Amino acid sequence: MxxxxxxxxxxxxxxxxxxxxxxxxxxxxxxxxxxxxxxxxxxxxxxxxxxxxxxxxxxxxxxxxxxxxxxxxxxxxxxxxxxxxxxxxxxxxxxxxxxxxxxxxxxxxxxxxxxxxxxxxxxxxxSDLGLAMLHKVLAKEEHNEPSEPTEFKKTGQLTRRETEILRLLAEGLTTSEMAEKLFTSKRTIETHRQNILEKTQTKNTAALIKLAMTQGLLD
Structure with missing residues (x-):
């Protein structure tokens, strides 16, 4: 009871x-x-x-x-x-x-x-509160989500070497292949790649390449 x-x-x-x-x-x-x-x-x-x-x-x-x-x-x-x-x-x-x-x-x-x-x-x-809070969160995320070009401009430009690595990423080269092509170590390539992701505030290579195309960084 x-x-x-x-x-x-x-x-x-x-x-x-x-x-x-x-x-x-x-x-x-x-x-x-x-x-x-x-x-x-x-x-x-x-x-x-x-x-x-x-x-x-x-x-x-x-x-x-x-x-x-x-x-x-x-x-x-x-x-x-x-x-x-x-x-x-x-x-x-x-x-x-x-x-x-x-x-x-x-x-x-x-x-x-x-x-x-x-x-x-x-x-x-x-249920009414749960749904209302969910809708508010989704609306806020949609409202606050910046367009990709604006987000990139806010983070600054890539260095010459970072731009070079970005283009090799777009060509589909692996870390090992890029290291061999640029006469550097795989660790250095990974460091540059991580710096590019942080500068562009993208989460993965696919999102990075999409952003780079909207910025005119790739042919």
Whole structure:
């Protein structure tokens, strides 16, 4: 049996969650509090294994409460239930010791899954938040990704020897073949090759040759 403690400064929210969980087998709402301090005052006499916790509360807010719970009651699982959907809050709460984060707009099924997941010792992030954060990361990467010519100009020009090695790379010569052709060691060739990759900020030979062609460095 999972013993649930509800912590939210709005009684109507607590009433709604209590009603939502009332008919669920294996769940029992054992206590309620309007802020973190009330929770901590009651826990010694009202043991629970999962706390559903809001963030914005008077006296002791969700972040401070999570920190206290993590330090004083490490066995209690903390599921944050909030309307705040910014990744800064999510990161702070997980960093403080929360086991899950779910929006109040989530449906009953997902809330029940979240409770069971954290009760089993696993982390949970609701699907809407996960997808929103993924889209934001992808959009940011796409927006910030510089065009290849701009990236190369920012890193500076290649030396004469580096340009020569670049052209031999484009011709398909191996490190050994380039070393023999340029009368130098394979280690020197590899050093030049690594310098070229760093200067052009490319990850491999294929990307390097593509960039070099856009810059007019190859015929």
């Amino acid at each position: 999972n013993r649930i403690f509800l912590v939210d400064d709005h009684a109507i929210v607590r009433d709604g969650i209590r009603a939502l969980l009332a008919q669920e087998p294996g769940l029992e709402v054992v206590g309620e509090a309007s802020n973190g301090q009330e929770l901590l005052d009651q826990l010694p006499t009202t043991p629970a294994n999962v706390v559903l916790l809001d963030i914005n509360m008077p006296v002791l807010d969700g972040l401070a409460t999570t920190q206290r719970l993590h330090a004083e009651y490490p066995d209690i699982k903390i599921l944050v239930l909030s309307m705040l959907n910014h990744e800064r809050y999510i990161g702070q709460l997980f960093g403080a010791g929360a086991h899950g984060y779910i929006l109040k707009s989530a449906d009953k099924g997902e809330i029940l899954i979240a409770i069971q997941t954290v009760a089993n010792g696993k982390q949970f992030l609701c």
